[in-house]
Amino acid sequence: MLLLAVLLAAPAALPAADAWVTVRAGPFEVYTSAGGRAARELLADLEQFRNAFRQVTGKEEVSSVWPIRVVLFDSARRAQGYRTGGFELRRDGWAGGLVKGQKPPFAALTRILLESNLGPLPEEVERGLEAVFSTLAIDRTRVVLGEPPPAPERTPAWAKMHLLAVTADYGGRVRVFLSNLEQGADYVAAYKNAFARTPEEIDRAAAAYAESGNFELRKLTGAPIDPARDYRVRDVAESQAAVLVADLREGEAAQAGYRDVLNRYGSSPEALEGLGLYEEAVAAGSASARCHLEHALRLADPVKARAALEKAAALNPRWAEPLFRLALLAADASEKLRYLRKAVLLAPRSSSYWEALAEAALTAKEFTEAGRAWAAAERAAGSPQERERLRLARRRVEAERIAHAEEAKRRERDQIAQLKEKLLENIREAEARVARKNAEAPPGEKVVEWWDDPRPAEKLRGKLVQVDCIGAQARLAVDSPDGKRVQLLIRDATQVVILGGGEQTLRCGPQKPPREALIEFVKQTDAKLKTAGEVRLIEFLP
Structure with a gap:
C-alpha cells in the first residue's frame, strides 16, 4: 500500500x-515532442558530424557499440x-538531452566514436581530437x-591536433598518423610515416602554431543530405518517451521516473531494467543486451547463465562483454581462446580482455600469441602503473x-638418441642372429648376410640443398x-632411415631453405649418376 502511494505521488514524467x-x-x-522538422534537422547535423x-580519421565504417x-x-x-x-550510458544506449537550437556536444560524440571505431591512441591525441571537433x-x-x-x-x-588535422600541410595525412598509432607504432614511427617529421619537430611546429594565433580552417566535404527526403518520422509511444526522459535524470529522480512509467503504463521491460529488476525485465520480453x-x-546455474550471455551477444554483436563472460564459462581451453579472440577484435581498447587472452594463450602454450596479447594489453593500459605491470x-x-x-x-634430442640406440640394438640383434646361424650351419654351407651392403662407414655433415628424383631413386646434393658439393644416391628408399625434427620426408627439387x-x-661411386656413395641414414639437425 505504501509503494502504491509513492507511485501515485510521483510527478508525471510527460504531460498527457x-x-x-x-x-x-x-x-x-x-x-x-518539438515536431518532425526539428528532429530531422538535428539528425542531419549529427550525420554531417x-x-x-x-x-x-579515414574510417569508412563509423558506428557505435551502443545507439x-x-x-x-x-x-x-x-x-x-x-x-x-552531454551523454551517459543508460540501460542499453547513450542518453543525452539537447534544447532546440543548442549545438550538439561534438567533443563527447567524438569520444564515443573514437572508443567504438579506433584502437587505443595516446591520451593527448584523443583529447586533442575532441577539442578540435568540439567547434565543428x-x-x-x-x-x-x-x-x-x-x-x-x-x-x-x-x-597539436589542430595543426595535424586541419592545416593544409598536414591534414591530408592525419589518417595515416592515426592508423599507425592504433596499430601499435610509437610516436617516432607514426610521425615519420605520416609526416616525415620527428616528434620533436612536430612539438616545435605546434608550439609556434599556437603562438602565432593564425589558425587555418578546413572545409570538409558535406554529405548530400536532404532531411525532409532522407529521414522518416515515426511516432513514439508515450510510455517509451517517458523512459527516455527518465534516462536523463540522476539517482532517485531517475528511479522515480521509471516507477512512474510502471504505475501509469503497466509492465515495461525498459523501466524494469532502469530499476535494476533484470529478471523481471527479461520475463517481460526485454530486447536489451545489457539487461540479459x-x-x-x-x-547461479552456469547453463542458464551461458544461455543468457549468448542472448546478449546476439542482441548486440558489437559488444564484447558477453563474449568475455562466455570465455570465463568455457568448458575447455580452445573454446576460451575462441571467445577471447573475438572479444579483443570487438574491443581492442580493453587491456583486461587482452590480458585474459594472453593468460589463456600462455596456458595453451601459444607463446607467440601470448606475447602479442601482452603487448596489446600494454598499449591499451590506462595508466603508467598498469603499463609497467603488464610489461x-x-x-x-x-x-x-x-x-x-x-x-x-x-x-627432441632425447628422442633422437633413443631412436638411434634402438636402431643400433636392432643391428646388433641381426648380427647376433647371423652369427648363430653361422655357428649352427653344416660345414661348407654359406649363410647369406642379413644386409646385402656393408655397414655405413662414412659420415657427411652439411646442408641438403637439392633432391633430384630419378624414377624410384633419388640423388641428394649436399654442401659440406x-x-x-657432394652428391649421394638413395637407391632404395625403404632401406634408408630418416631421423631428426621437422618434416621427415624428402621433397623433390630445391630444398627451401636448405x-x-x-x-x-x-x-660406392656411380659414374652415370655422378654420386659418391649410397645413403643409409639421414639425421636432420636443429
Missing part, C-alpha cells in the same frame, strides 16, 4: 498532451531537471573544421617461452662445411 516522434540514421536516434569524423539517443526539448524550461549537453561548424551541407575555441581552452593537445547480461551475472608480465611470458623451447629441444643434416653412407 505531448506527441513524441523519432528519426534515426546510423547510430543516432533523435526523440522529441559522423561524415566529418570519417574524413579525418546514441538524443532527447530534443523544445525549450530550456521543458529541459529543467534533465541532463543536457555545420550549415546544412557546408561543414568546416577548425574554429578555434576560447583562448583558455587552446591546450597544447588542441594546438546483467541477468546472467545473477544466475613485467610480458617479460615473464618471454622467459617461459624460452624455457619451453629449450625443453622441447631437449626432448668446406664448401664442396636443411642441416648428418648423412651416413656407403662409399
